[in-house]
Amino acid sequence: MDDNLNCIFCEAEVYSDIELIKIINSYDLKIVSVDAPLIVNNESGGRKCDSLLMRYAIHKRYLKLYATSRSYMLRTFKVIRGEVLFQLLLEEGFILGKDLTETYPTGIFLSLMPDLFDRKYKLSSRLSLEVLLTHAKDVINRLLCLGVKNIPIDLETIKTKKAYKHVEDQIDALLCAVHCYYYDKGKSINFEADDNGFISLPVL
Numbered sequence: 001m002d003d004n005l006n007c008i009f010c011e012a013e014v015y016s017d018i019e020l021i022k023i024i025n026s027y028d029l030k031i032v033s034v035d036a037p038l039i040v041n042n043e044s045g046g047r048k049c050d051s052l053l054m055r056y057a058i059h060k061r062y063l064k065l066y067a068t069s070r071s072y073m074l075r076t077f078k079v080i081r082g083e084v085l086f087q088l089l090l091e092e093g094f095i096l097g098k099d100l101t102e103t104y105p106t107g108i109f110l111s112l113m114p115d116l117f118d119r120k121y122k123l124s125s126r127l128s129l130e131v132l133l134t135h136a137k138d139v140i141n142r143l144l145c146l147g148v149k150n151i152p153i154d155l156e157t158i159k160t161k162k163a164y165k166h167v168e169d170q171i172d173a174l175l176c177a178v179h180c181y182y183y184d185k186g187k188s189i190n191f192e193a194d195d196n197g198f199i200s201l202p203v204l
Contacts, residue, residue, distance in 0.1 A: 001177040003030075003184075007150045012169030017081070021088050031180040032094060033103040033200070035172060036082035037068045039096075041196045044069045049197035053107065056191070058201070059114035063107055068197075097190070101200040103179050105172040111201050112178070113142050123168055129161050136167055143174060178202070 001007055009027060024032060040047065046067035054063055073080045082102070094100035110117050119135040120127060127135070133155050140151055151174065158164050182188050182202035192198040 001148070001181060003181075005147045005149060005178070005181055007148060007152065007174070007177070010152050010170055010173060012166045012173060017085055017088055020085065021092060024089075025092065029180075031099050031101070031184055032089060033101050033176040033179050033183065034082060034085060035103060035105055035176050036085070037073070037080065037197065038082045038086040038100075038102045039195065039197045040068055040070050040073060040080050040083060042069050044071055047197040048193035049191045049199050052191040052193055053104070053199055053201075056189075058107065058110050059117075061110060061114070061117070063104070063110065065104070096198055097192070101179075101183060101188075101190075102198055103176055103200055105175040107199075107201045108175040108179050109139070111203060112146065112175075113139065116142060121168060121171055123161060123165060129158075129164060132161075132164055133158060136164075136171060139171055143178065146178065148174065148178060 009023070015023070037047070046065075046069065050065045050068060054065055056062075070080065086096070086100075089100055090096075116135075116138055119138050121132060121135045121139050123132070125132075136153075137155055140153060140155075143151060153167055153170055155167065158167060179188070179200070179202050183200055187203050188200045189203050190198065190200045
């Protein structure tokens with residue numbers, strides 16, 4: 001998104017790390033928010049920044065995050081991809097806590113749209129495709145009310161849950177991009193502890 005919340009690129013393909021860096025550089029982005037753990041120094045248990053976030057009430061609700069550790073990430077995914085991307089972004093001149101942040105779409109959703117939070121748009125909620133599409137439409141309409149423009153998502157063409165996954169990922173990406181806007185305006189809250197992670201969420 002640009003500074004006026006115009007959506008200038010919104011895709012949910014599977015990109016390589018190098019392709020992501022090329023996309024970021026091609027749009028000369030001011031701020032990058034990543035929906036993945038960028039720093040995971042704990043071998044087991046959970047990260048301190050995750051614990052801080054889970055103890056923070058957002059509109060009188062508390063979020064639950066999966067325990068992120070090096071052993072779990074490497075055992076499950078064979079690589080901690082956020083760390084790889086983090087190092088590449090550092091090489092491009094981005095600075096964590098300044099123009100680079102880790103974020104969490106579910107937290108952004110709760111922070112910006114608390115009245116819609118029970119209208120889940122994730123496939124993991126096991127709702128029917130019809131209900132998911134209705135909820136996705138509500139989220140997209142609220143993004144439009146927040147000032148986001150040119151959202152390139154056509155829900156009318158989605159006929160299967162497999163096709164809907166692309167929509168879910170695009171909504172997550174839009175939420176991350178909107179967070180960049182609030183982060184740039186100083187309207188965010190940061191969760192960080194020692195050298196084990198940094199998560200930021202928008203605050204209205």
